[in-house]
Each structure stands twice: as C-alpha cells, then as structure tokens.
Amino acid sequence: MSKEHSLRNRYYEIGIDGKSGRTIRLVNRLTGDDYLKSHDSGEMYKLYCLDLETGERVEVVPEGAASAKEEAAGDRSLLTLCFEGGRLAGAGGKSVKINASVRIETSDDDPESLWAIEISNQDERYEVVEALFPYFRGFYLGKTWEDDVIIYPHHAGERTLAPVREYTSERYLNFGRGATTLGQDGVFSREINYCGLASMNWMYYYDDDNGFYLASYDKDFLVTGVRVETGGPDDPWMGWGLRKYVTCGQGEVWKSNPTGVALTTDDWHWGARRYRKWIDGVIEMPDNPEYLQDETILNQCYNFKRNGVIFNRFSDIPSMYDAGKQEYGMRHMFIASWNRSGFDQDYPEYQPDMELGTPWQLAKGCSYVNENDGFVTFYINSRIFHVKSDFFNTLGKKWAMKDHAGEMYHEVYGPHEFVVLCPSNKEWQDYLIEMGTWMVSSHGATGIYLDQLGSAEPFPCYDPDHTHDDIGRFNQGYLRVLRELLARIRGINDDAFLMIENCGDIYGSYVWGSLTWNGEDYDEFYNVFKYTFPEYVQVNMCNPKRHLEGEERVQRLHRDLNRALLLGSVFWVGLDKTVTLEAEDHEYLKAAIAMRNKLNLFFKKGTFADDEGIAEKPEGMDAVRWSLGEGGDLYVISNPRRAAGGCLAVALPDGPIRGIRYFDIDGNEGPIEHEQGMRQGAEVIEILLPVSEVTAILVEKA
Known part of the structure; x- marks a missing residue:
C-alpha cells in the first residue's frame, strides 16, 4: 500500500496518509495555502458506542487504513479507504470489531469534494450511536489565524473574527447555550445540534484569500452535531466535524449521506449559495397567503398572566387590539400567557386560564379582532412539560425524551422546571397538532406560533416505547407536526399560517415567520440565514431592553430597528414595553415603522x-x-x-x-x-x- 494518496484538481489537493488514513494535506492550489498547519490533523472519523454490558458511552477510533482503491471515470475521481476494526480511545484501548469505508469523490472543475462513510458493526459488545465524520483539525488560513472569520449556524447565524481566540474567551465559555467547553484533553469545542439550535447544516471559514466550506447533504435530516474545535491562542488551530446520531448494532450497516468539503477563494456567500443549491432539491419554499406580504409589524401580548400576576384579562382583548392599531397600525395580535397558570407554567395544558376569563370570552375577543380588520396568532409551546403539572406522572414522563441512560432531559426557565418532550413520538405529535387545530377552530385564531421549535436544541431519544425507529429522528417529528398542522388549519381557514421561534431551514417550508433572536454579545449575524433563505420571513424583536438603561438602551433600540429595516424583517413590538420610551425614542420607533412600510413595496418584489x-x-x-x-x-x-x-x-x-x-x-x-x-x-x-x-x-x- 502506498504511503500517501492524493486527490487533486485545479482548485485543491487533498493528501491522505496511507497508513493512518488521516487527512494530512488540504492545499488550496489557487493560493498555495495548505490549511493544515498543525502536526495533529485528527482521525478520519470517530465513533461513539454504547457498551452493551455496562451501558457506558465509549469512543472508538480507527486503527488505520487497511486498503485503498483509486478510480477515475471522465472528469470524476474516487478514493475509497477501508478501515478494518478500531480501538477504544486512549492509551492501550482494546480492539473493537467495527469496520468502515470512506469514499471521497472529486470532479475536475469543482472546488467541492464529496465525502461519505459506511459503517459495518461486527462486534456484539457495542452498538454505534454516534458517528463524527468527516473530522478535521489543525486548521488556520494564510500566515495568521487572527484575520480568520467563522460563519456558524447558531440560530440565524454568527460571524466571529479570530475564533481561535474568541471561542476560548470568557464570553463564550459562559454562554448559556452553544457554549464553548474545555475538554480533558485541553481542546476547546463548540457543538450545537441541527435542526434548531443550529438552523442550517453548514459552516464556513475564510480570510481575505481563502475559504473552507463544510456541509452535510443529509436528505434524511438526522439530528446532527455541528462541531468546531480549537487549541486556543497558545496552540492555534481550528477543527471541524459533523456528528450523526444513528444506531448501528451488531450485524448492521449504516451508510451516510454525502458531506461537502470545499476549498475556495471566496467569502461566506459562496457557502450559502452552494448549500442552497443542494437543499432546493429536497425542500420546497413556503406557500403563504398573499396578504401576509403586507404585514410589517405585530402586537406581541405576553401580558395576560405571568408568575401568578394578572395584567390583562380576555375581556381586555378588544381594547388591547384597538390600542395597538391606533398607536402603530398593528393588525396582527399575538396572544401569549393565555393558558392555564400563564406564561411558562403548566405546559402543555393549553386551556384558557380560569382567572383570565372563560373560553367564550377568549373566543369573543378574537372575534372582535377578526371583525375589525385584524387577525390573531396564539402561542403554544412545542417542547416542554412542566414537572409541577398534575399530568406529569401520567403523560409527561411517558412523552419525555430519554438519553442513553434512560434519563429525561431537564430544562429550567425562570423558577420553573420542565422536561423535554419527544417530537418524534406520535402521541405528543398528535396532541400538538390537535391543540393548534382547536385554537383555530374554536377561538378564531388565524396563526399558531410554536415556541422553541426552531430555537432549542434537538437531542437523540433512546426511549424504546416511542414510535420513532431510531434515536436521531427529532427533526422528522417536527416536520410531521408542521406539515399536518398547517394542512388542518388551512382546511378551516385559507388565511391560516404558522410561526416558530427562531430558524430552521427545513422547517421554513411550512411557516410564515420566524421570531429571530440570538445574543448581541455572541456575534449574532442574521444576514447569514436571510441571505441563504431570502424567502423566509424573519420577525425581529424591536422593543426597548429592560435590562439596559440610559444611552445604552437607546442605542440598542435604534440598532435593532435599523437592522430590521435592512433585513426586511417584521417588527415585534409590545405596547407594555414601548410605554417606557422617552418621547424622542418613541418618535424614532414610529419613524422606523413608517420607513418599514414604505420599504415594503420593494421588499415584496426584491431579493x-x-x-x-x-x-x-x-x-x-x-x-x-x-x-x-x-x-x-x-x-x-x-x-x-x-x-x-x-x-x-x-x-x-x-x-x-x-x-x-x-x-x-x-x-x-x-x-x-x-x-x-x-x-x-x-x-x-x-x-x-x-x-x-x-x-x-x-x-x-x-
């Protein structure tokens, strides 16, 4: 067997070590830059398995490449690497009988190569549950890492200069979600799962001369960990990987969908266009009612009941609607905190809270809005079950996601604890679908908003009693919810639509608006998702920030409004928030609303x-x-x-x-x-x- 294998065209050269099977060269032939600057380029792949005797999760790495085959046909070349067996990671790790073959396909006139892996498990002791592939480390671009930029698909996107430094900073180590973690091996890493916390399945890394693109072309939409690593400024390198959550037991074979790996001389827009070209073949763009093109602002009402405090009742809906329409021309009334016990309590008991009024009063309030040139969207949380609910023991535990140890995933919001429900379990899917349908049918809602659906992180679910056929089917579950709920409510009202919290490329096919947020302290860059999917409507928060004061508060409001104007976003405005504005700032908000309405004529026909x-x-x-x-x-x-x-x-x-x-x-x-x-x-x-x-x-x- 030769010591090295090389795949090359006019754009790049990929070097693979024949003995270890590691990637040892990634050369951009247009610039001459070898992106691999570190001696440790990382294994070709890593597998994570359950020890079927102990239940422990273990890491398996390849022993080395046993054979390789090079083929060429026309303008295409193919390298197949075969790995026989592996070993448990760490010194003296025992052998494991799990084989793999890796295919790398290139074409003469394309900066992108396609990588795929096939896993064959011959070991009765272990079940594969995660595959990290492809896996690269040792990167930076050009002569210095300090001018390198990463585009990361956290929510609507992040753009970070010098991630080698920034991802090891206190702000990222203390990030509440999508945080950097420091491993026992001294490696800093960020990993967020698709589709939700990661809105798209691609990343991009570039400087003024070079670009690197990594994208999963997974038509099965498996839960995927989008992973970034770095050694930090003292050992400057970046690493990349895509983790698939899938099971492969003894005697079974799993084949991945392809991953795109490209070396370019372009900035991140190249990656967005290439990813969009692929995904256009597997999803459709949304077909929303035409009137929604003229909706530029909505009246968000989270001020009914929160933490036991009543701010408004159902009988107040007409006056709340009239106030929003008179003040800012808002026709779209978004109603949250209406359910039993109010906001973030007793989920998913989506029944009108008795202290707020009767179901009849709620329906009459919605009728008033509908009869006065408006429409209503209702908030429903699509993810969590309150552990204090009367039904937690009978339904919450049954519907909850379970990790590999059989434990539920717990999350805390404010003073309240919840468990995460499994969207690929049919009982929970049906409950969500029917609750949303009921709100449209019984209360005259036009829109249904599914909170957390495109925002919170997907997980694998190991509950054997659920209806999903594998652990990584989270995304397919939500796709069924969106598809069937939309069909049902459109059957009641042709004008009906769905909204979700934050962004998900595959979810966007079924929704009108995504309530987009991230965190200014974490390099948020909504342009990434907007450029990749200009058809998708972003709804941006345009309220004064309660935690800020003085000039900082004013500047943030202006920044949020100005960004929404540039992106063509729908304004998310609450009267209970804007009442705190000084007169000058209130006038600026009104001017921004007027500007947004004037721009809309062009946004409707523009890209x-x-x-x-x-x-x-x-x-x-x-x-x-x-x-x-x-x-x-x-x-x-x-x-x-x-x-x-x-x-x-x-x-x-x-x-x-x-x-x-x-x-x-x-x-x-x-x-x-x-x-x-x-x-x-x-x-x-x-x-x-x-x-x-x-x-x-x-x-x-x-």
Missing part, C-alpha cells in the same frame, strides 16, 4: 443580496442590497452616528439607468448626487449619502 454589489461603504455604517431584477437595485444604509460626507460605491448595473433617488427615515426624499468612478478595476456608481440614520437608495434601470 435580499446582503452586501454583494457594494464596492465600498463608509466606516461605521451598515449597507445591504435588495435586487429588484429588471427594476434595478435598492440599497438600505444604516448610519447610527449620522455621520456626514459618506460615499457609497455600488456596482454599475447592466444597461442604462433611469435615475437614482432616495428616501430616508426623517421623511426626506428625492434625487441624489452621484457620479461614476472606479474601484479595483471595475466601474461603480459613487453616491453621496445624506445625513440620516437610515437611508434607502433606489437605482432604477431604464
């Missing part, structure tokens, strides 16, 4: 293109482009410091220009000064920006 087409923007400003097709381009610019003298340079469109005009958040509009110029050898339009916090510039084609 979000992030900053593509923007050659230069002033420092301290954010700018995005919305492609209007043959109509031209719309640029939206945020200038939080209202700096004067800024110039925006944008790509010169094909064909003649009819004109360039602007409108801003201060109510100004008209033609705008511009001239042609050059940037990096390309013709551009240079536009002098007005002094306004948010400006829209329309470049119209003739």
